[in-house]
Amino acid sequence: MTDPVHALPLPTPNAESQAFWDACADGRLTLARCTACDAVQFPPQNSCTDCGGATGAPFAATGQGQVFTFTINHRAPGPAFADRAPYVIALIDLEEGPRLMMNVINCAPEDVTIGMAVRVTFEARGEMALPQAEPA
Amino acid sequence: MGTSKAAITGVANTACGKLEGSTCLGLHAEVARGAVADAGLELGDVDGLLCAYSFTEPHPMLASVVAEYLGIQPAYSACVSAGGATGGLQVMTAKALVESGMCRHVLCLTGDNRLSGMAPGAAVAALAQFGHGQFEVPYGITIPAAYAMVARRYMHDTGLTASDLAHIAVTTRNHARRHPDAQMRKPLSHDDVMGSRVIADPLRLFDCALISDGAAGILVSAAPTGNGAEVRIVGAGQKNTHEHLISAPRDLQSFGCKFSARDAFAEAGMTTADIDVAEIYDSFTITLAIELESIGFFPKGAVGEAVSGGALDLGGSLPCNTHGGLLSFGHSGAAGGAFHVVEAVRQLRGQADDRQVPDAARAFVHGDGGVLSAHVSLILERQS
Numbered sequence A: 001m002t003d004p005v006h007a008l009p010l011p012t013p014n015a016e017s018q019a020f021w022d023a024c025a026d027g028r029l030t031l032a033r034c035t036a037c038d039a040v041q042f043p044p045q046n047s048c049t050d051c052g053g054a055t056g057a058p059f060a061a062t063g064q065g066q067v068f069t070f071t072i073n074h075r076a077p078g079p080a081f082a083d084r085a086p087y088v089i090a091l092i093d094l095e096e097g098p099r100l101m102m103n104v105i106n107c108a109p110e111d112v113t114i115g116m117a118v119r120v121t122f123e124a125r126g127e128m129a130l131p132q133a134e135p136a
Numbered sequence B: 001m002g003t004s005k006a007a008i009t010g011v012a013n014t015a016c017g018k019l020e021g022s023t024c025l026g027l028h029a030e031v032a033r034g035a036v037a038d039a040g041l042e043l044g045d046v047d048g049l050l051c052a053y054s055f056t057e058p059h060p061m062l063a064s065v066v067a068e069y070l071g072i073q074p075a076y077s078a079c080v081s082a083g084g085a086t087g088g089l090q091v092m093t094a095k096a097l098v099e100s101g102m103c104r105h106v107l108c109l110t111g112d113n114r115l116s117g118m119a120p121g122a123a124v125a126a127l128a129q130f131g132h133g134q135f136e137v138p139y140g141i142t143i144p145a146a147y148a149m150v151a152r153r154y155m156h157d158t159g160l161t162a163s164d165l166a167h168i169a170v171t172t173r174n175h176a177r178r179h180p181d182a183q184m185r186k187p188l189s190h191d192d193v194m195g196s197r198v199i200a201d202p203l204r205l206f207d208c209a210l211i212s213d214g215a216a217g218i219l220v221s222a223a224p225t226g227n228g229a230e231v232r233i234v235g236a237g238q239k240n241t242h243e244h245l246i247s248a249p250r251d252l253q254s255f256g257c258k259f260s261a262r263d264a265f266a267e268a269g270m271t272t273a274d275i276d277v278a279e280i281y282d283s284f285t286i287t288l289a290i291e292l293e294s295i296g297f298f299p300k301g302a303v304g305e306a307v308s309g310g311a312l313d314l315g316g317s318l319p320c321n322t323h324g325g326l327l328s329f330g331h332s333g334a335a336g337g338a339f340h341v342v343e344a345v346r347q348l349r350g351q352a353d354d355r356q357v358p359d360a361a362r363a364f365v366h367g368d369g370g371v372l373s374a375h376v377s378l379i380l381e382r383q384s
Helices: A019-027 B022-038 B062-070 B085-099 B122-128 B141-160 B163-176 B190-195 B257-268 B285-295 B303-308 B325-329 B332-351
Strands: A030-034 A055-060 A063-071 A089-092 A098-101 A117-125 A127-136 B007-013 B046-050 B074-081 B105-113 B198-201 B213-223 B231-240 B275-278 B362-369 B374-382
Touching: A019 A030, A019 A127, A055 B332, A063 B141, A089 A117, A089 B141, A098 A127, A127 B074, A127 B285, B007 B022, B007 B332, B022 B105, B046 B062, B046 B085, B046 B231, B062 B362, B074 B213, B085 B213, B085 B231, B085 B332, B085 B362, B085 B374, B122 B198, B141 B198, B163 B190, B163 B285, B163 B303, B163 B325, B213 B332, B231 B257, B231 B332, B257 B285, B257 B374, B275 B285, B275 B325, B275 B332, B285 B303, B303 B325, B325 B332, B332 B362, B332 B374
Parallel strands: B046 B074, B046 B105, B275 B362
Antiparallel strands: A030 A055, A063 A089, A063 A117, A063 B198, A089 A098, A117 A127, B007 B213, B007 B231, B105 B213, B231 B374, B362 B374
16 A cells, blocks of 8 residues: 555546546546636536536547746655656646646756647556646 | 724734744633733633634634633634635724624634644645645645746746845845844845755745744724724725636736735725835745735836835835744744734834834735735724
């Protein structure tokens, strides 16, 4: 059994996000639009943040985006991330609009810049997969 | 100003730092008695109690737990939880309670012994859980990393530099050196800050708040108690725009401080030009820089030059965080933002000793919780 303090944290899906995480485990990034105002909703939830309307069926996102901002994090939140430090945490603006937090991987931290084009890839974590960003 | 505004009649703080042998509830009791005594009253006079939350005493009904410990049964008690905005929000809530006639004396208490009462690193780990459980925490987010992302973009957009931020850390330390209860009283140079280890680039060690044991008590009353100068809460405002960084205003500039301050100034019938001393939340140097510009004390892009020119010093245009702030006085959870209120009251009463701003009559106080998520602004005025 893995010591929980030293294991990387897993997202805990709920009824509103299960489909999103199931798709990630299949290597697919999905988003959903509001059935009333057409806004793309993120994080996945049943009601639209903009208008309160119901969220529709998921669609496949392009996985293309840009770095809005980032940090090179040296002080890990605990032992699980200590081996990775320093690592990049970024806010990624997807082509479809939503802003997601991801690590920028598969490049040197010092090569990351604001405005840099990235694409989504997936990092296996347990039985799940986490969307991550890499240089496009 | 109208005499119907609520008054702050008592304040108290413990020392900040590693208070060996302290307990969360013991710290609460120390400032409860201190604030009430400061007002010339007794605990039995308190008919309202506002508490917050604690890492070392994580009971969801902390106000009841504290009342039990103190041996009081106030007519009204509740917990207020808004991170660093808690102290300000307690005062804003207490103001409403006494101005409505529901209470006469509302005691606002905050405190934690998260430095001595937790294992090393445990507070940092606990604070990381403020991130979104599914969409932030799995990426190794920390509170400093979240603020670092805000900082990098703000610096990119406005020209603010790491050197400017270092000046904030130095100015704040110089203030703390004049306060006997401050946790960090050693001299700190600009080179010390710039040479300190990177926590989350671009933020370095001395850009970040401390972790402390400590507590603060503030008594809000319907009328002055005749003990000391009369300090009224003449304006208050709140604005929360988000909780998690992924849902923050898209430009990472349009934070709630702009709006909470606007409402507080409108209620007070004042502008930034009327303020003699400011006590503004400084969880990180970038927090203070953004809030000073967003609230309107300095034009956007001008705060760097202002702070490096001494604007926030005792003799500057806006003496700020005269107790030493979260960066150097101390940061013990919800009490962190309450210390700013305590200091503002002392300044207005002329009780700030070596750090007194001469004839300070009007103070601006601001707290922020989360990642610039929850904002409360207060304007306090000494009545002549």
